[in-house]
Amino acid sequence: MREIVVISGKGGTGKTTVSAAFAHLAENKVICDLDVDAPDLHILLDPKARETHAFVSGHKAEIRHDACLSCGKCAALCAFDAISLNNDGYAVDPLRCEGCGVCAHLCPAKAIDFEEQHCGDWQISDTRFGPMVHALLFPGQENSGKLVSLLKSEARSLAKAQGLDTVLCDGSPGVGCPVISSLSGASLAVGVVEPTPSGRHDFQRVADLCRHFRVPLAVIINKADLNEKEADAMAEECAQRGDALLGRLPFDPVVTRAMVARKALTEFDNPVGNRLKDMWSALQNLNVRR
Template identity: 55%
Template sequence: MHEILVVSGKGGAGKTSVTGAFAHLSDNAILCDLDVDAPDFHLLSQPEKYQTHEFWSGYEAHIRQDDCMQCGDCLERCRFDAIKEEDGLYTVDPIKCEGCKVCVALCPGDAIDFNLKKCGEWYRSHTRFGQLVHAQLYPGEENSGRLVALLKDEARKTAKEYGYEIMLADGAPGIGCPVISSLSGTDLAVFVTEPTPSGLHDLERVAALCDHFRVKGCVVINKYDLNTDMTEKIESFCEQKGYPVAGRVPHSNAVTAAMVERKTVTEYDSSMYTDFAGIWNNVLSQL
């Protein structure tokens, strides 16, 4: 099985729209949304969940009131202001608790538990494009990289069970922990960029990240006709670095109109279907 990851180095470059078009064009792919902090692939794919699983990771402190000596030692030691005191009762604010365990280790009454916490959920779903593995990390929670790794493992199991030949994943924006985790085992990264100075800058940094992990990459230039001079600069950069340009996507109001109807642009507009069909074939040729 080949693994294709769509990344952008930033948010708003059109990564999910490109992934959606690829999902529509593919005929034997397991789909995966690896943007666990702010997933949006479900907006286009309209998944029907058939499995829901809890994601437990990290720890948070909890004070047992019956055993608390009300000494205030935990309040003084907490660097994150997670301990609250009201009418002589000490409690832990789970939003502020960073799980450092200082209060647990140094409580003179041994009155603080250190419990594993539920950070989110992950799902298996049916879509009109095939099966989708996706998740939702709760706001402010950590371990997004670990959740991404879990999703990839589950997608691989599903692919093996049903005989999928490709894993197509919508990656997170940027170059942080979830993107690094997404790159593990990836055969090809598709860089989606825009013809702007920031688009080129973010392309350079996500490409450098993939180079570091020895992941092959190719480029899709979205809305290329908004600034043809910048498009030429991006293509020149790709030529220098050896990144194939899989294709150009013209600016089109059909993309937004398709989103409103919760469709991929290839389902909505026949000319865009033709454009993306050529790009998808170029991407597959890189495997």
């Protein structure tokens, strides 16, 4: 089974547009949206939920006032200043609480509950391109890397159960924890980059991350005609690093029209969609481990 993850050094580079096109073109695959903080692949693929599950992770402290002695030990021990005294007694600020559990374990009255948190929901859905695994964290919740790992595990299990040979993932932007989880066990990363000085910096960071985890990287330069000098510099860097350059995409309003129509660019005839078809064919010819 091969696992392809589409990533970018930042948001807004066209990663999901590329992912939707590849999801349309790929055969025998499970689609997986790993951008759990702000997913948007579902906008183009219109998934119909088959299963919905709660994502439970981490803990938060909550003081039971009926049992609290108002000794203040919890507030004194809290390293995050999450516990303060108000008119009703001591209380935990859920936005400051880091879930370390010190207050609950050392409260002399055992008056602090330390429950697991319902941080979001994940789903297995059906789309016109095949099965899809995706999720959404609630606002302000953490553990996105753990949720990404869960989605990848579920996608692999689903592919194995249905005899599918590809897991195609729309990864998270940036180079943080969810991206590291996205790359774990991947056969190939496809980096979508923009030809600007900051875009080249982002590209270098994500390329270094792939190299660190020994994940082969193939690159697509999006909106390449807006800054051909930077696009050429990126292509040269790909050659120097040994990364495959799948090709360049032009800036074209057809991308916006496809988004409005909630279609992948490859679902109708247009120059950008045709280039994406060529890039997918080029990707098939890469020596991708399984």
